[in-house]
Amino acid sequence: MNALLLSAWFGHLQILQILVNSGAKIHCENKDGLTLLHCAAQKGHVPVLAFIMEDLEDVPLDHADKLGRTAFHRAAEHGQLDALDFLVGSGCDHSVKDKEGNTALHLAAGRGHLAVLQRLVDIRLDLEEQNVEGLTALNAAAEGVHPDCVQLLLEAGSCVNALTQVVSPPRDGCLPLASEH
Template identity: 25%
Template sequence: MASDDRRKDEPLEDGRADSGVDSYRSALRSEEPREPSADFSGPRDKFTAVEERLDSAYGSSSLTAESLSEIVGGCTLEEPARGSELSDREENLLTTITEDGDTILHLAIIHEDRFIAHQLMQLFPQDVLNIQNNLYQSPLHLATYLNLVDVVKGLVEKGASLELQDQEGNTALHVACQHGQTECAGEMTREASPSKLAPVLETQNWRGLACLHLAALHRQHHIMKLLVNKGADLNVQEGTSGKTALHLAAELHDVASVKLLLSRGANVDAAMFNGCTPLHLAVGRQDAAIAHLLCQSGADTMLRNMEDETALDLADGNDDILALFPFDDIQISGRSVGSPVSALFSISGTAASPVEQRGRELFLLHWTNRNRHLGH
């Protein structure tokens, strides 16, 4: 996945910190929307936008873990007053935003200081928990990326939004699917009602990928099971070419994912925008094992794509794949021929009536026409 458009953040500087939540939200409203990228199939660069952001924060000398502790320590409420509101001074201090758009909660998570993060979660009202930095990352995005399971749990329990999208269009659940943060995904979905979770499962990032697509692309089988159990649409099409998770699994030669998706009822004949089914992709990649699984699940071998090709047309002479395709449309002596092998066996008989002989001739003509493009 290309990352050329990702900007590199400058180090944090206290003196250039924003004044508060209102000005940050104003800046967000003026931000131009990002254009979606059509490419999602290539390898990711070593450093993602999140990694660049973390590098920037770790390189900062303006805020250390010790200074975070001092700030929070000065604002911690006494137990009897825990339910009261923060003073203006405390709220201004805790909601001050750096030039990178980070609140002190973002910074505590970046520094992986769980204790301070939990203290801040108790102090902050819900809307502050959902502030996004300049890369549109909420605290939940960062906690998920860093696999801080207890922090993710705390944020979800405090009402942090699951629907916020970062600059790549990813929700925190997308991040969990991409990086294999199974426990974080579990915390985000465990107590969520179907009505609350449905919009998250349906959300596609700027590459057109829903959470299930990302989990399939990264072979995250446990997360795939979790998403399906929580109601993810098995047949949702990604936005660039119309692939379902089953198409992606077939492309990746991922037998485990194919078995999982088929066992849960995925549409074996789902068509991409160009008409290709998972069987087209499996046969085109000479994957006899996955083609066999798809045929066992009832894949229609005669469906044609927009190039007017059936899956058989893509077999390229692979005998293991050709053996999967029935020849029920060919009959000799009133009996269907089940495969090229049985057809040839029938033809090799010594005795033949005129009707049988004519049937054999028609079969040979049919077989020749079917395989002319293969040079046979």
């Protein structure tokens, strides 16, 4: 992480502005492919997001990091509702998937971020969208043991009997008995 990325990560707008005005390269990434926008979105620094989008030139809103995640994904995954709202208002692509096929809905549900999940439901993301393992957001919420998110998704119309495409044993390595199916 260089000084510019660190200032975005920690929300130090004034430092960011000084660095930019001193000629810092704004199109930089860390080793994971995180840009200024990713850093500010993940940490929920809306004033920094606003500066990046409004005052800097040619900053791609939907640039993906090495996991295929955009700033929108990062905000959802880390429960940053205000940052998510800012990115939605800026016109980001809501339907983009990361390299594992996860949408922002999958990430918020899997991490148990109820307020973010509600907002994503409100903007009408596809509840039945599947990632590469065939998991829906409901599956991700259930796997992450987030009953409030499961309830929200069911009330929003998620299919309670949706099946995954990949059969994998439970994480403890034990397979269920035939009578448990």
